[in-house]
Amino acid sequence: MDEFWVFGYGSLMWNPGFAFEERLTARAFGFRRSLCVWSYVHRGTPEKPGLVLGLDRGGSCRGVAFRISREDREDVLDYLRRRELVTNVYREKMLPVLLGDGRQARAVGYVVDRQHVQYAGALGVEEAAEIVRASVGQSGPNDAYVFNTLAHLKEMRIRDHWLEGVGASVAARLQAAV
Template identity: 60%
Template sequence: MSDFWVFGYGSLMWKPGFAHMETARALLHGYRRALCIHSNVHRGTPEQPGLVLGLDRGGSCLGLAFRVPGELMDEVLVYLRAREMINNVYVEKHLPLRLADGRQVTALAYVADRSHRQYAGALPAIEAAAIVGRASGQSGANTEYVMSTVDHLRKMGIRDHRLENVAALLAGLTSI
């Protein structure tokens, strides 16, 4: 079995949860990191859904690619599917990435399913901040999720202006 790659654009970047033998910065074209998924368990409830990240069509996304030994494929796929596919709001895709050193690889990525009932679409920052600001679920406050994500991305030297705009609005809401 040959090695395979997994693309992380959110919490997988700092908390992959699976064994891997190489990590590399990676650029994905054709998709962007977006708060486009309604969360009604981890960061919200059915009555007050929150928002979590998904890869949505358009733009590009800087993230991390993890090279996984081929002999761990079944184990890692079971883990990733349990983590990412709980509500089937993502679609597994194999997408081309360009690694920081110039290599081109194909990686497994979880893309937002635009036909799923939890797909929120492209929301204006003010609307996203309002949703996030009032939502909380089993894994905690939605605001904490967004602020932590922005903090982790900044520490990794990755800027996401859309997400940073939502975080700035949330910071303004919490200081009132």
């Protein structure tokens, strides 16, 4: 089988930016979606960094797998490398995934490099919520990034209890400040 799949767990799920032949929900095992990457530009500043998603060790992660045509494979890889490897906080990996229709496949995915300076580590819900609530970068408030992600996940019927907890805590803090 010479199929080429790409696994998305964040904005790639709803904004892939490349052509694909098939799109299915998928689960990657051994990794979880996490706000574990410091953002010094888009959702924070060097003085007050924000948090963005990374695929970190442990658990499993529901996301989306895209099947790419053989003809588009190299162009898609080039695009993904320009998009995901800007600061090298992610490592390109072939991940075993279970596709929504029950098939198993291997998919290119971008996993956080735990040795990179931008790796924030495993944060608790309240700690992550406080950082998200207080951070703003060139692409806007960090909380907007989290709320947008949660809205897309809900629309796709993907639950992420930890991220939902962060969102609920941020919303409660914002409400209390009013």
